Amino acid sequence: xxxxxxxxxxxxxxxxxxxxxxxxxxxxxxxxxxxxxxxxxxxxxxxxxxxxxxxxxxxxxxxxxxxxxxxxxxxxxxxxxxxxxxxxxxxxxxxxxxxxxxxxxxxxxxxxxxxxxxxxxxxxxxxxxxxxxxxxxxxxxxxxxxxxxxxxxxxxxxxxxxxxxxxxxxxxxxxx
Amino acid sequence: xxxxxxxxxxxxxxxxxxxxxxxxxxxxxxxxxxxxxxxxxxxxxxxxxxxxxxxxxxxxxxxxxxxxxxxxxxxxxxxxxxxxxxxxxxxxxxxxxxxxxxxxxxxxxxxxxxxxxxxxxxxxxxxxxxxxxxxxxxxxxxxxxxxxxxxxxxxxxxxxxxxxxxxxxxxxxxxxxxxxxxxxxxxxxxxxxxxxxxxxxxxxxxxxxxxxxxxxxxxxxxxxxxxxxxxxxxxxxxxxxxxxxxxxxxxxxxxxxxxxxxxxxxxxxxxxxxxxxxxxxxxxxxxxxxxxxxxxxxxxxxxxxxxxxxxxxxxxxxxxxxxxxxxxxxxxxxxxxxxxxxxxxxxxxxxxxxxxxxxxxxxxxxxxxxxxxxxxxxxxxxxxxxxxxxxxxxxxxxxxxxxxxxxxxxxxxxxxxxxxxxxxxxxxxxxxxxxxxxxxxxxxxxxxxxxxxxxxxxxxxxxxxxxxxxxxxxxxxxxxxxxxxxxxxxxxxxxxxxxxxxxxxxxxxxxxxxxxxxxxxxxxxxxxxxxxxxxxxxxxxxxxxxxxxxxxxxxxxxxxxxxxxxxxxxxxxxxxxx
Numbered sequence: 001x002x003x004x005x006x007x008x009x010x011x012x013x014x015x016x017x018x019x020x021x022x023x024x025x026x027x028x029x030x031x032x033x034x035x036x037x038x039x040x041x042x043x044x045x046x047x048x049x050x051x052x053x054x055x056x057x058x059x060x061x062x063x064x065x066x067x068x069x070x071x072x073x074x075x076x077x078x079x080x081x082x083x084x085x086x087x088x089x090x091x092x093x094x095x096x097x098x099x100x101x102x103x104x105x106x107x108x109x110x111x112x113x114x115x116x117x118x119x120x121x122x123x124x125x126x127x128x129x130x131x132x133x134x135x136x137x138x139x140x141x142x143x144x145x146x147x148x149x150x151x152x153x154x155x156x157x158x159x160x161x162x163x164x165x166x167x168x169x170x171x172x173x174x175x176x
Numbered sequence: 177x178x179x180x181x182x183x184x185x186x187x188x189x190x191x192x193x194x195x196x197x198x199x200x201x202x203x204x205x206x207x208x209x210x211x212x213x214x215x216x217x218x219x220x221x222x223x224x225x226x227x228x229x230x231x232x233x234x235x236x237x238x239x240x241x242x243x244x245x246x247x248x249x250x251x252x253x254x255x256x257x258x259x260x261x262x263x264x265x266x267x268x269x270x271x272x273x274x275x276x277x278x279x280x281x282x283x284x285x286x287x288x289x290x291x292x293x294x295x296x297x298x299x300x301x302x303x304x305x306x307x308x309x310x311x312x313x314x315x316x317x318x319x320x321x322x323x324x325x326x327x328x329x330x331x332x333x334x335x336x337x338x339x340x341x342x343x344x345x346x347x348x349x350x351x352x353x354x355x356x357x358x359x360x361x362x363x364x365x366x367x368x369x370x371x372x373x374x375x376x377x378x379x380x381x382x383x384x385x386x387x388x389x390x391x392x393x394x395x396x397x398x399x400x401x402x403x404x405x406x407x408x409x410x411x412x413x414x415x416x417x418x419x420x421x422x423x424x425x426x427x428x429x430x431x432x433x434x435x436x437x438x439x440x441x442x443x444x445x446x447x448x449x450x451x452x453x454x455x456x457x458x459x460x461x462x463x464x465x466x467x468x469x470x471x472x473x474x475x476x477x478x479x480x481x482x483x484x485x486x487x488x489x490x491x492x493x494x495x496x497x498x499x500x501x502x503x504x505x506x507x508x509x510x511x512x513x514x515x516x517x518x519x520x521x522x523x524x525x526x527x528x529x530x531x532x533x534x535x536x537x538x539x540x541x542x543x544x545x546x547x548x549x550x551x552x553x554x555x556x557x558x559x560x561x562x563x564x565x566x567x568x569x570x571x572x573x574x575x576x577x578x579x580x581x582x583x584x585x586x587x588x589x590x591x592x593x594x595x596x597x598x599x600x601x602x603x604x605x606x607x608x609x610x611x612x613x614x615x616x617x618x619x620x621x622x623x624x625x626x627x628x629x630x631x632x633x634x635x636x637x638x639x640x641x642x643x644x645x646x647x648x649x650x651x652x653x654x655x656x657x658x659x660x661x662x663x664x665x666x667x668x669x670x671x672x673x674x675x676x677x678x679x680x681x682x683x684x685x686x687x688x689x690x691x692x693x694x695x696x697x698x699x700x701x702x703x704x705x706x707x708x709x710x711x712x713x714x715x716x717x718x719x720x721x722x723x724x725x726x727x728x729x730x731x732x733x734x735x736x737x738x739x740x741x742x743x744x745x746x747x748x749x750x751x752x753x754x
Contacts, residue, residue: 014375015374015375018324019312019313019316019322019323022313022316023316023317026316026317030317063502064499064502064503067498067499067500067501067503068499070498070499071497071498071499073320073321073341073373073375073376074321074375074376075375076374076375171374174374
């Protein structure tokens with residue numbers, strides 16, 4: 001099982017440091033591993049950053065990568081999880097021509113059914129935002145493509161785990 | 177057994193505040209960390225620090241190398257023989273990029289080193305200014321940690337962290353890049369040594385259950401084999417290590433960087449593992465029932481083909497770096513922690529043992545290696561001088577007390593195979609990176625760190641010429657190193673591979689060499705060339721007896737090969753004797 005390629009979502013708690021993104025991405029680059037998505041943000045702990053990285057690799061590779069990440073001086077802790085172990089969201093934005101809203105009735109239905117949201121409308125264009133799982137965003141993208149998309153972008157994955165991560169207790173222990 | 181960590185904020189201030197420049201602060205930080213020697217090369221962006229060095233020259237000795245790469249290798253040689261942090265310094269741009277080879281070498285060989293680079297003024301960062309280079313970006317993959325300082329007030333904390341990180345846990349190189357304006361800026365200086373960093377746990381806890389599991393495997397083993405690496409030396413665990421193997425009676429083999437942790441003559445020392453290691457430990461790696469790896473990382477040059485490496489054995493792995501566990505070889509029992517601590521705790525759990533039959537196997541295989549390889553290496557009957565007989569002569573003249581600093585290639589393998597070591601930290605060589613040009617500058621650092629020790633540098637004619645400019649440093653600093661060049665007029669190791677695997681197509685491996693003796697004499701270094709066996713003994717004696725630096729060139733056979741050899745991709749037990 002360890003040699004089957006799976007999708008892993010890695011959560012890394014770090015000190016906020018300018019060069020750390022470079023150090024972490026270099027770990028993947030050196031081993032010729034593609035990062036599917038990467039997000040950095042503050043975490044639940046003041047002054048601690050959180051990286052969320054998605055990769056498709058084997059579990060045995062994943063364990064080694066985890067070791068290499070945790071070895072970095074400014075990394076507090078790295079966890080990895082499979083899709084079943086997390087709740088995650090991605091977000092995307094579409095920019096489309098405004099006349100489509102009136103000419104193509106279906107578009108309004110698509111927006112409603114997909115739980116997307118119109119962020120803004122003006123005479124020339126309107127903007128749709130959608131948050132959800134990867135497949136939901138893929139589906140919306142497919143459905144809107146036929147009408148012509150002016151611009152499209154999607155965010156990296158953000159995720160929380162179903163189980164507790166105990167990072168706060170760990171930090172408390174470190175500080176004592 | 178728990179390693180407690182304190183947080184930096186808890187440390188007390190040792191000095192009161194004083195208003196000084198960033199560059200003076202750099203010197204004061206170095207002094208606070210006990211630095212007495214640093215190696216470097218000045219230039220525009222680091223000039224303020226050099227100006228302060230001028231004022232502090234009675235307290236801190238700056239060695240002007242002839243190239244920044246030389247500065248890094250000297251700092252490495254200093255660190256490897258002393259166990260202290262080596263320090264080197266360079267200017268921005270090309271000065272900084274010239275450090276990279278040495279930094280990468282220190283990273284892969286876990287050598288504690290602090291590198292200081294000057295940087296253009298912070299208002300010029302990112303503007304492609306003269307001699308601006310992104311050295312923090314460039315050095316990131318080859319440093320344990322690095323940072324850029326743009327304000328003088330950041331200097332004390334940066335240095336405190338740098339030294340702490342470089343020397344703690346698994347040691348490694350760190351780099352501090354200081355903009356020129358931060359060097360000029362004045363601030364209120366005070367220095368607090370770093371005692372801990374929240375996100376960094378240098379020494380993992382040793383788990384008692386894993387120690388018990390390891391002890392049980394060792395106690396029940398019929399054919400145990402220890403393979404130790406530099407972790408024993410870095411962990412200052414030589415005595416604990418010796419106690420373990422003596423109590424349990426385990427034949428023990430070393431990786432190239434583990435050499436000299438116990439004397440060569442120790443009855444349980446069965447030689448070197450790996451590509452050009454000894455026959456018995458390589459073959460018997462695939463016969464042992466328990467393989468105990470201590471402070472080593474199962475490098476590919478050690479394991480050969482992993483698919484066939486010690487598959488029959490239970491593997492116990494002692495290491496300070498959790499990322500090494502299961503990285504290359506799947507272990508049955510992993511014991512994390514500092515070797516000194518974990519081996520000390522292991523000792524009372526072990527039964528006394530002798531494993532006489534098992535030892536006999538090593539002796540039998542040694543006889544085969546002796547007959548097929550060692551005899552002809554050490555006591556050649558053919559005309560050409562062998563590299564090994566030069567080593568033998570050095571062993572005799574130095575009584576095995578010298579530190580041998582070798583370069584990279586055939587002579588390195590011969591030096592590691594045949595040098596006799598009585599003292600730890602005596603084999604200084606570029607193991608992981610295989611950096612040709614390492615030896616000459618590393619020998620300078622080693623000799624300066626340990627002036628009472630005999631330091632003999634051994635290089636080939638190829639590697640020697642990669643950093644030959646450091647003869648200038650030896651001349652200026654009057655460093656009494658002994659320089660031995662084993663000249664076969666070839667890049668010998670590559671030529672050996674061309675002979676064995678590329679049908680003798682000697683592409684770009686033959687060298688037309690200059691008059692090495694004349695070059696050494698140009699630097700006022702006593703020098704001699706030996707071309708015949710009858711002159712070897714006297715020449716080595718003259719070299720060792722010489723009080724100052726000495727250069728000895730020995731013309732060795734042109735197409736000698738190093739055996740035994742595990743061809744790339746082969747199993748350790750398929751090691752070739754010819």
